[in-house]
Structure formats: C-alpha cells, structure tokens
Amino acid sequence: MSNCNVKIKINGEVIEKEIESRWLLSDFLRDKLGLTGTHVGCEHGVCGACTILLNGEPVRSCLMLAVQADGLEVETVESLAEEDGTFHPIQQAFANNHALQCGFCTPGFLMSVKNFMETHPELPTDDEIREAISGNLCRCTGYSNIIKAVKDAYVLKC
Amino acid sequence: MKPPKFSYLRPNNLQEALDMLAEYGDDAKIMSGGQSLIPLLNMRLSTPGYIIDIGRVEELKGIKEEEDAIVIGGITRHVDVEKSALVQEKCPLLTEGIRWVGHNQIRTRGTIGGSIAHADPSAELPCILTALRGEIVMVSSEEEITVSPEEFFLSYLLTSLEPNQLIKEIRFPKIKKGSGYAFEEVARRHGDFALVEVAVVIELDDDGTIADAKIALGGANSVPFIPEAAEEFLIGKLPDDSILKEAATLQLDDLDPEGDIHGSKEYRRYLSGVLLERALNRAIDRAREGVFA
Amino acid sequence: MKQFVGQNVKRKEDYRLLTGSGKFVADMRIENMVEAAILRSPYAHARIRNIELSRAKNYEGVLDVIVAADLKGKVKPFTEFVEFTLPPQLEADIKPTIKKNPEPMLAEDKVTFVGQAVAIVLAEDRYVAEDALALIKIDYEPLPVVTDPYETIKEEAPVIHPELGNNIQSYFEVKVGDIDHAFRQANHILKTRIKTPRVSGNPLETRGVIAEYQERNQQLDVWSSTQVPFMVRSYLSKLVGLVEGNIRVVAPDVGGGFGPKCAVYPEEIIIPYLAMKYKRPVKWIEDRLEHMQSTRHSRDQVHDVEVAFRNDGTILGLKDQFLLDNGAHNSFALCCAYNSAAHLRGMYLIPNYDITGRIVLTNKTPNVPYRGAGRPEAVYVMDRIIYMIADKLNLDPVEVSLRNFVRPEQMPYETGIFYRDGANMILENGDYVKSLQQALKIAGYDEFRQKQEEARKQNKNIGIGLSSYIEGTGIGPFEGAAVKVDSTGHILVGVGSSPHGQSHETTLSQICADVFGVSPEQVSVRAGDTSLLPYGVGTFASRGAVTAGSAVHGASKQLKEKFLLITGEMLGVSIDDLEMYGGKVYLKNSPSKFVTLQEIAQAAKPGPRCKVPKGIEPGSSATYYFVPPTVTFSSGFHVAVVEVDKETGFVDILRYIVVHDCGRVINPKIVDGQIQGGVAQGIGGALYEEIIYDKNGQLVTGTYMDYLIPTAMEVPEVEMGHQEYLSPHNPMGIKGVGEGGAISPPAAIANAVCDAMRPLKIEINTLPISPNKLRSLIEEAERTESVLK
Missing domain, CATH: 3.30.43 (Uridine Diphospho-n-acetylenolpyruvylglucosamine Reductase; domain 2)
Incomplete structure (x- = not known):
C-alpha cells in the first residue's frame, strides 16, 4: 500500500497516524509530529545526527521507514530531560564539559550515549567511548570534550 | 533525498x-x-x-546450533550475532569480524541476510562466510536451495538470488577445536567499507604443521576470493615467517580489485598480501596457544 | 567585584540545543508553506538546448516549476561581492587584474559545473517535489570540460566564460625587497611544487532557506542558515529590487558554518523571490548530495616555490607562483589568494619575497573561504620548505625555524606589505621563540629523538613534526552592538555578528556583564537578526570575539556612562561621586544610597519624569560600531607526533600539541573548544578529506562515504598551552581564535610523517596523506634508495 496506518509509542505516548509508506522515520518525527530535536544531516546513514532509540537501541532514523517502526517504541532527544526541565545526567555532562558548539549533531550523540551507558554500566575506557560515538559525526568540537562528557555522565549518574 | x-x-x-x-x-x-x-x-x-518488508517474519530470525554449523536466520541482526555467546564460542571468527561492520547504529538494524544479499565485495560477512566455506539457504515458493558462497556471489553487487527467492538462513561452519582464526581489515576511517579484509582459519596438527588452511580475501576482487594455491601451499608445512610471507604473496597476481579514490588496484592488491600475512600470523599464534584446546 | 571575562562561564546556548528545542531552519514550518527541490546540472559544461517542464508542472501536488527564463528581468545575477573588493590602497599597490564574473541565479543557456541549479520545483512537500524533479527533461549539449588548473590556463583550453577571454580570472603580484639579489647571494636554491587540494567545509547542518512575504505591509521575512544575514539582506534588496527596510533576515540556530555559509547563494535570493511571487511561504532545505555539489568548496592551490638560503639555514628570499583553482565562478575578488600571499612568510623574516597569484576557473563548484581561508595552504608551503631546508642542510628543523623568526625585539614588525584590509601589515606583538619552546617542552622534543631511535629498533616508525602560523584576525570593516536595559532592569544586547557554534550568547554576555558589574545571567544576547541593528557584518575570519566583543564592550561602556549621568540627575550629584557595581549605582562613600538599573531605566523614559540630562537623547540604550584600525595577529605552534605503519601506509596520530596566542581569553573552555575543533578539521585536510572530480567534471566524492570527515576514532585530544599577548588594536586586547586550529595540522602532520620515515627521504607535498599515497612514496624511496644523510 502506498499509505499505511502506524501505531508507534513515541517518548512514552502512543501515536496513531496514517502516513505515506515511503516516509522516513526522521521526517515523520520532525514534520508530522513536530519532534524537530532529531536532526537530519546526511540522509544516507553516515553522520548519525538522526540517531534515535528504537526499543532502546540506537538506530539511524533516516535509514528507516516510519512504517517499519509500527508497533515499536521510539525515544528521541525530547524524552531525555525530566518533566520539570531538569537535565538528564548525559545532558548535564555535555553542558558541563562544553561538549557541543553548534549543537546540530548533539541529539544524535546523546541518544547513542544513552544506549551505550545502559549497555556498559561500568566506567569505560576512552577507546571504548571513542568507538561507541564513532558512528556520530561532529564537525565543531573535535570530540575530546564529548569523551570527557561521557565520562562525567558516569560520575553524575551515580 | x-x-x-x-x-x-x-x-x-x-x-x-x-x-x-x-x-x-x-x-x-x-x-x-x-x-x-x-x-x-x-x-x-x-x-x-x-x-516487501520481511522484518517481521519470525521464521527468519534466530541463531541456532547444528552439528557442524551455526545457522543464522536471514533477518537476524548484526548486533544479535555480535552479542551471541554461542557464536563467540563456536564461530569466534564471525564475532571478531562482525564488529567491523559499520557502526553500532547500523548493526542494530542491519541483518545478516541483507548483507549477504547485497554482496558488496568489501563487506565483512561475505568474506567471513567464504573463508568458513559456509552455505546460503535460499527459498522460494517452489523450493529450497542450498548454495556455496562461490555459487552465490557472482560479481560486484550481483548474486544468484532470483527475484522470487529470499535468503532463509546462512550456515556458518563451526571452527574446530585446535584451530586458530583471524580477521584483519583496513579501512580509511573506522567503520568505513574495507580497503581490503582477510579472514583466515588455520588448523594445526599436533606436531605444529598446518593441517588445514581456509582463507578468503574481501575487497580484492569483485567477489570474495579464495586463494586456493596459497591454502594448498600451507597445508603440511611447519609455519615460519618466510613460509607465511610466501603464502601471503603467492596469489597476489590473481587478484583483480577495483581501484577507486581510496586505493588503487595495485595498492589493494599489495595490501591484500600484507593483511593476509598478518592474519596468518595471528591465526597460527592462536592455534598454537590452543585457544580451543 | 567578580569579573566574568576569563572565566569558564557555562554556555547559555546549551539548554535548548541539548533538549532538542533549538530552532534550525529545517525545524521551522509555516502555515500554507510549499517546499522546494532543485534540479541540478549533471554536466560540468554543457549548453542547454531545451527544457521540458510540462510533466513536472502537471504532477499532483506541484505548485510550479521555475527556470532561468522565469527570473529574467526580475532577479539580477551576482556580479561580485563588494564586501570582498580591494581597498584602494591595496588596489593601488598591487594593481591586480580582476575580471568580473557574473553568476546567474539559475543556469540560463549553459551550465558550467555539476550541481549548478537549473530548475526549482515548488510542491506540497519535499517528497512530491523530488518526484517532479525526475519528470523534468533537459536536453543538454555537452561541451568540452576542463578541471585541471594547469590545463585551464593553456591557450587551447575551452573557455568557460567567453566574455572573460580566457580562464584566468584574476592575477596579482606582491613584492618585497630585491629577490634577484637574494637569489644571487644564496648558497642553495630549492625548488618544489606544493599542493593543497580542494576540500569542503561541510557543516553538519546543510544550507536552507525559508521565506514568507506579507502583502499587508510588504514585509519579507527570510530565515537562512547563514553566517552573514546582513549580507543576505543587502543582496536580496539589490538583486530583486526591494526596499531594504522591508526585509528581515534571520539566522536562527545555525549548525556550523566554517566559511561556506559566509556569502550569499542563489537560493537565498530565489526562494524569497518565489515566496513573494506565489504569496506562499517557501522552504528549501539542501540535502547532503546537493551540499557536496553546490555548497562552495575551498582551498585548491598549487604553489611553485623557489627558495634561496644560506648554509646556516637563513632564508634570503622566496619566489612563488601559485594557482588557485576557483571552479566555475569567483565573486570574492582576491580573498583567499591574497590571504595566502600575505601569510605565506608566516613568522619568518624572509626579507626578499616575490609572489604571484592567479585565480583560474575550471568546470567545478565555485570556491569560498573556509576555516583558515588561504592560510592553511600558505602554511603548508612554508613549513614543508623549512623541513626541506633542514633535510638539505642536515639541520634540525627547529634550528632552521629559529634562524628565521621575527624576534621579539623586532616587534611591532613591519612586513613591508599591505594587509587585505588596506593597512600596513604589522605583526604587533608576541614572542615566537618562547611559544615554540613551550610547545617543544610539552611535546618532549628533546627526549623524542631517543624514543624514536628505540622505536626504530622495534621496527616502529614514529615521527614528530612542527608547524607555526600567524593569522590576521578580526577583520573589519566594523561590527555593531546595541545594548539596552529594559524596564525590569534586564540587559539586552543585540549584535550584528551572527554565530553558528561560537557561543556569542555566552561570551558577549560576559563582556557586557563586567562593564555593568552584573552577572551574565542578567544579560541576554541576541544575534543573527537584521532587525537588531541598522548595520552588521557577520561571523567569519576569526572576527567574532574581536569585533563583536569590542562592539559590545563599547556599547556597554557608553550606556554605563549614560546611566551614571542619569543617576547624577536623579540624586542631584556629580557623576564623579558615583560608582556602578552589582547592577546598582552607588553614591561613593555612602553604600546605603543607591539606585538600581531598573530605576535608572525607568528614569530614562521620555516624558515628564525623565531624568536624562538636557542635551542627551532619552532612552536606556546605546549603539556602538567598533571599527578596527586593522587586523590583529594571532599565532601558534602545532606539534604532531605520529606513527606510520610502513607496510600499509596508515598514519596514526599519537599526540597533538598546540601552543597559541589569541590575546585576551574571554572564556577558556570555549577557546580550547575552538582550537580542538579546528585541529579536527585540519586533521581531516591532512589525512582524509579531498574533493575529487574526474576528467569529465563529475564529482567523485559526492557522499559521506567518499568524502571522509574524521570520526572520534581519528581525532586525538589536543594538548594545549597558552600565551596571552594582548592586542593593542582593541580595548580588551582580544585576538581571534576561530580558525587557528585548522591552519597548521596539514603541515605539522606531513612533517611528522616525513620525520617518522627517516632515514628514508619522503617528501609529502600534496594532501591528503592517504595510505595509498604514502605507501607509494615509501615504495618509491625504497626502490631508488633515497636516503637522508
């Protein structure tokens, strides 16, 4: 069908919508739901700016049709902070360590790091962090403050 | 876009x-x-x-153990293979190699069957499967056919998969106890497609001579390449540096890699020898350590 | 009283950017909006014989399809960006040839590079617009293509713009001293060709424009991902013939710029024009494939250098003839080319100097300044030469550098040429010897040779390489700031400089806060909006802190002065009896007597209760334009320590050290962030990034799979040292820092790689140092037994 109904749990809320089946998940989130925190940088799966969590795992939302997320759970950057606006420890660590400049790639990093920390509960080495974020391109920071921020997030989390 | x-x-x-x-x-x-x-x-x-989105076809999902092989359903994701204790135990070459596939955010979606069917000559899985002498099980509404990698990979991005067929499962032979293995790759950046990659499995006899050698090179040809003469040359030899060097460079002239901006034909050919030598060394060290003893 | 300048104040920008509530152009949607997609030329050089639009126009959901003919008489082409034309003094001195080179908004009768915009589809959404692109049929007649700068200057080369006569668009020469004499005096003459290839700045956010026109008041609102909203406004007005005051251009959150967004693009003119024509908001967001083809590239210089030097390493003279391959158009006068000429000697004396630059056109995407803007190219030439001299004389390159430095006692040092802003180019202060020593100390240079020897024994090739740079930063002509205190006592700052990652909201609030003696929390900074000020320039050329910082400082001081006067009137005292701190004005010696900023702001309101002294305009605001006398020279040293895998040709950066001087540091973390980020881009240029065209002018590196931007695995943490020589050219002593990090890495890394391969003689005179290229050099050196003494 060229149109489909989807039911996706997005940031805790179940969304049901009819969409064109060719729509990318990234565009669906941004244009149809107004969740513009997920950014689109390359639309061919290299830059990682559009990284979201699908059932808790990081994926490129530009390399997924929205319809493929039907029945699944999506988390975007908008879900990170507390309801009262308090930062998630990862966000706080990024702010503490000047881990962002223009901020365009940042949401993708945050989502990759969230999953990384959940799957690596012990403080990782720098090399492990570097590998974990190597699927996210940043053109501003030169990465080293992001690595510091990830380590700091482990401290803040405790 | x-x-x-x-x-x-x-x-x-x-x-x-x-x-x-x-x-x-x-x-x-x-x-x-x-x-x-x-x-x-x-x-x-x-x-x-x-x-046709086969992502929800449960029959195509999963990792199971058979007598000689680890059998992986076509739509099993890279990340599930990467994390599988069974794969790590019975076919560690696959665990070592799969970490080179793109980045985590790709491996959480990408599937084993998808990678095999795409048949990029620089991709890791076709190379590993070829080295292991694995098999691909294709199915259509009419029949189920099992083919070897050589029968499956025809050329750059071209396979023998017919429009009415899909990949049901892939059979990765287990690595025998007493064998060593290694996967070597170089790419311009971490996570990029390989310039060249090599997968090797070496079995040693009790006296230290090579009982069996299985090798595949990726990125060195339009399909994964098995250097048969090098394999034969190695079998029965007591490996040392000069033997491994000789084996590694024995068939470089048979390689016909595609040159591009990241590496010329000549460079990739040369690099194949360097990586093969490194992989052989590492595999033999592992075999000697008796990782599986 | 607490000072905030110099402190690591946390960024005000971060909250929105970390929570996904920032607003980039692509994040905006306007009711009734249509989206644009652009058909781009698949040919590098071709005549357009016919365009067939009917199928595309009739496609469901398409509003219209626009081609050049639709713009005829309505929208003028770009001719040149007057902002980049030469000041008269410089023009008179170097007497350049610069041919005007109009760039059409949409290709008319022919296309001159792959990616040139040919047609625009407006449709209900981008998906539909892209469907319609596929339905446009254009009949092209391919023309001969030229992509090589040396081919394009040959007599027989196809002429890209026949009205220019040939493909040499600009020519200039800069001379100091007596070059022939220098060459006659020399013990040695070294001749070489050194090339910096074409790269792309590639901000993670592509370009994008949204425009909305309100007929009610003829107001045209434009949101663009640009570094220069005022320039966009000015060209919109000029080229479409609009009242400038009716145009508002906003650069909302901008996802990186680095130079490529520092000029006006055809889309920034056409999209607003179409919003007016169709009376519907229009949105165009460039995709990455378009970005690689149509957002302007940079660098692409080849230098043929000859250098004359003595046995002790003293350089007597340097001759250089270089080409800058600018692609199909150049609207930037001599910008990057002259920067290269002015900076090539760097911190070295080189008393005799003769450089000629030619900007040539080819069938490639036009060029634009990109982080460093002509300096990385120049530094790569100069510091490779230092190493080649050292090799020739069997000296340590540090010794050769030291032999040629401008010494601290020679400061301020007159270089004998004009800078691009028309002022005498004078290195104002700094101690290069001391900076170098600091860098060498951090790097452990003296101990390194020992380590290198030991590593060699284990068959490991490690090497160390240096590079130095100076950079004219904070170029004028001016920057503006408006500071006001509102009726709640909050301070609002508006600036003309438009940020894209530089942290203006934080650093400029620190500057303002210190003047008023308040916390930066009490100051809000707004930027990137032409409605904030009558005039503004933008953020590029390492100028934000210098020019906008000085403007905010000046405007804040003026307003503080005015507030003291008002307070004097309020309290009936002389301003000499008053002092301002903590957001209050106190009567000296009587700290219980004070008025707040809020009270003063209320007393500044016109009307019967106004306390503004007679002869002064009422109001609680001040506007100040800072006009720098000339640029201010930042400088730095980079040291790279690398390991080369001799067998594969792969280079691993083990350590990277930067010691730099950017004058007064406003926020150390932000300065360090600029350096680290600049180095990452420099590493990209050194080892990974290259824009490649084939012989037919097809872009080979058109995706992120081919154009290799470094990841976290490729960029080490930079170890930094600071020098702080305050500039005399602005009140706070600031020098620019944005570009410095990106200038030296290619030279430092190339030098380190050559050093690692010693005693093999490897000369890396082109970039990037790909494993394939390096392996070929190693093989060649081994084959010819080319070994250094």
Missing part, C-alpha cells in the same frame, strides 16, 4: 513472504533492516514498485 513512491507489503510469515515474492518479485525489493536499501531509495538509485 527522499524515497520514491512504492507499495509497501509486510508479510507476517514466510509463506506470505514467498507468495508476495512470487507475485511481485520482478518489481519488488526485499527489505529486512534496510541499511543498504534505504540509502539507495533516498538517492533514488533504486525505484522498486513494491517493497
């Missing part, structure tokens, strides 16, 4: 999938994780009339 229009079909089980393939095969593309297909759609380099 938005996908063109298509009709989206999502079979719930294998039979439905095969029926859809039988009906729309010529104008359809199978999608599992979509990590190779969606970039092509976004660039409008592929404009299928139908997309």
